[in-house]
Amino acid sequence: MPGILLDDSDNFEIALRRFKKQVEKAGVLSELKKRQHYEKPSVQEKKKKAAAKKRLIKKMRKSRNDG
CATH class of the missing domain: 1.20.5 (Single alpha-helices involved in coiled-coils or other helix-helix interfaces)
Known part of the structure; x- marks a missing residue:
């Protein structure tokens, strides 16, 4: 499961971009689209x-x- 660790000094936009990149790399969205319909x-x-x-x-x- 993708996830990132944040510090108090981390910018939200940068953290969100890093998280989106990890989700895409793990293939979560493509797997979700595949499983949406049988x-x-x-x-x-x-x-x-x-x-x-x-x-x-x-x-x-x-x-x-x-x-």
């Missing part, structure tokens, strides 16, 4: 395959442009 296992599998295909196409496009 997805059937078949839908999850379709999304995984589509993401893998998209990554492959992007990788192939990038390697073709570099060469």
Whole structure:
């Protein structure tokens, strides 16, 4: 669980920015969005395959442009 320790001299805006960065790094918000609605296992599998295909196409496009 992300958390930060504050001193009396710490600025609130800076502390909030540090906390937001830790939350993002831990993936809390993305996990929350994933769990907001139930997805059937078949839908999850379709999304995984589509993401893998998209990554492959992007990788192939990038390697073709570099060469």
